[in-house]
Amino acid sequence: MEILVNGTPHIVPENTTAAQLLAILEIHGKRLALEVNQELVPRSQFETTLLKPNDTVEIVHAIGGG
C-alpha cells in the first residue's frame, strides 16, 4: 500500500505498524516523534498503531533553531 512519509510517497506492506515503518526506514531507536494524519502517536503506541493506505505520516526530530 502507498503512504506519504514526510511528504514523499512510500510503498509498505499492508498492516505495517508505525514501529515497522521506522524499521523499514532504518531510523528506529532514534529520538523522534511521529504523527499520523496530523494526530500525535505516542512512542508507547508505535507497536500497535496500524497504518492504512494513503495515511500521511510525519516523523520529526529536533534541529538547530532560534
Next chain:
Amino acid sequence: MQNPTLPSDTLTIAGKEYSSRLLVGTGKYKDLAETKAATEASGAQIITVAIRRTNIGQNKDEPNLLDVIPLDKYTLLPNTAGCYNVEDAVRTCRLARELLDGHDLVKLEVLGDVKTLYPDTIQTLKAAEILVKDGFKVMVYTSDDPLIARQLEEIGCVAVMPLAAPIGSGLGIRNPYNILEIIENAKVPIIVDAGVGTASDAAIAMEMGCDGVLMNTAIAGAKNPVLMASAMKKAIEAGREAFLAGRMPRKRYASASSPLDGTFF
C-alpha cells in the same frame, strides 16, 4: 566565582532556577561543532531548538543536534518557528513534548508575515490559551505591545518575550519605552527575544530591567560566533549588575568629581 554582591540573583522560569540570564538559539551555525562551542561560551542554560522533519533516505545517518548537545546540561526550549497559524503551532508543541519525553516547556511563536517575521498576536493569544490548558509551560514570543503582553500573562504564560526588533535584524531595542512598560506591569519574567545585534544591545535590555535576553543571529551571524557568545555572556551580566546597582540620575550640567575644598590656586 560567585559575585559576592549577587548571592542569589537567579532567573526563575516555571519554578526552575537558572543562574544565566542569556538564552540562546542553536540555528544558523556553520556546523554542529560551532553550535556546541558557541553555546558553551555563552554560558546559557536554556537553549532553543526547532522541530522539523527527520532525515529519511540518503541523509538518515547525519549527526543530530541532540547528539552534541547534552540533554542533562541544558534545558531545551523547543520552538514553533515557521508556524503561521494556531494549528501548526499546537501540533509542533505536542510533537516536541513527545520527542522530549514529556518535557513541557515550549517557546510559542505564531508569525504573521514572511518579510518582517512579525508575530501575529491574535493567533498567538489563541494558541497560548490552548497550550496552557493542555499543560504546557509557555514562553511566548510577542510584539512590544504592552496590552498583548499583559493578556499573555493573564492566560498563564510562564514568560513573556517581546521582540526588540524583527527576528534576525540586529537593530537593537527600537521601542525601549514599550519594553519598559511591559517590564513594569509584569509578574512573570520578561525576556527580550529577537533583534539584538551586539553586546551593548543586550546590556541595554538588562539595564532596563529585563529578566533575560534570548538571541540567536547576533551570535551565529557574528564573524567569530564563539567570541561573540562570550561577549554576550559578559554583557548580560554587566547589564544585570548595573540594573541592580541603580544608575545615577542624568544631569544636564557637569558635577566635578574632585573636591573644591583645599584648592591652593
